[in-house]
Amino acid sequence: MVFLFGEDGSGKSLLMNLSKQILCCDDMNNHAKTLSKAAFLSSISSFHDWDIPTIINSNKLPNYKDESGEVVQSKNTNLENEIKDKEFGVFLHRCRPTFLKFCSRYKNKGVGTFCPVSFIESRNLLRMATNNTYQFIFDRCKYEGGTFTSVPQLNKAMKAYINEKYEMKQAFKDTINITNIMLVDNRYVEKKLNICKSCRKEHKKGCCDKYDRLNRSKSHVILNITLSYGIPDDD
Secondary structure, rough: EEEEOOOOOOHHHHHHHHHOOOOOOOEEEEEHHHOOOOOOOOOHHOOOOOOOOEEEEEOOOOOOOOEEEEEEEOOOHHHHHHHHHHHHHHHHHHHHHHHHHHHHOOOOOOOOHHHHHHHHHHHHHHHHHHHHHHHHHHEEEEEEEEEEEEEHHHHHHHHHHHHOOOOOOOOOOOOOOOOHHHHHHHHHHOEEEEEEEOOOOOOOOOOOOOOOOEEEEEEEEEEEEEEEOOOOOOO
């Protein structure tokens, strides 16, 4: 029996499909439900001779309960505890000088100031794939000093963006995550701002011809951000 185990894209499916040109077999969705643990163990041990050609193809190890290392065939089932007891101290001691050097050199700075560029790129790709707010701000917003956009406007624009991108039949209900906005650009700032009801700019003397001390409303805004395709009206 051959068990192909590895990450996506490592060639498991290619080998499986080529094998199917010679041997026709059914796929198994769940090892533990389809093949008993005893049968699986007997097929990988030397005590029984199996004359049925078998290939198991999986991104994960079999989901049998591994009580004493019999599934993964570990030579030392206590290896984790031995590493903790004997080698952890040495590992931490060797890391200490580098840790102290980086603390002194990069204190009060983010990890992005010293980690490899590939780390930042991978992190941003992951955020783009899993974070709707990050994806929307990155794709549809831009930095512009001295401007502001209200949170309701950003919410409305993000919902339209998600509905259009994923062709959703039902309206997207989630609201924008304020903290994640700053992950795109730390120059974006959250603030409660007095807005002139007439000109919709920051309420201050001389903001427009209709300026009045009481002609204002408090609004939740993000400073220095604007939508790259225009700003929708507040609801």
